[in-house]
Amino acid sequence: MEMNYCMHCGTKLQMREHPHEGLTPWCESCGEYRYPVFNTACSMIVLNEQRDRLLRTTFWLRVM
Ligand SMILES: [Zn+2]
Numbered sequence: 001m002e003m004n005y006c007m008h009c010g011t012k013l014q015m016r017e018h019p020h021e022g023l024t025p026w027c028e029s030c031g032e033y034r035y036p037v038f039n040t041a042c043s044m045i046v047l048n049e050q051r052d053r054l055l056r057t058t059f060w061l062r063v064m
Contacts, residue, residue, distance in 0.1 A: 006034055007034065
């Protein structure tokens with residue numbers, strides 16, 4: 001999914017190098033990076049072998 005225009009002000013987005021994310025859509029008018037609105041969440045539950053401990057985590061993946 002490619003975003004061409006800022007969802008807040010409608011300005012055409014430019015691709016700018018983000019220090020951590022690589023090339024990311026940038027709105028010159030807002031002065032902010034604009035991330036695509038489609039997100040995927042991933043949750044998982046991990047049990048140890050004795051099944052008496054539970055680790056649970058949720059993280060978000062951004063789909064570019
Ligand atoms: Zn904008």
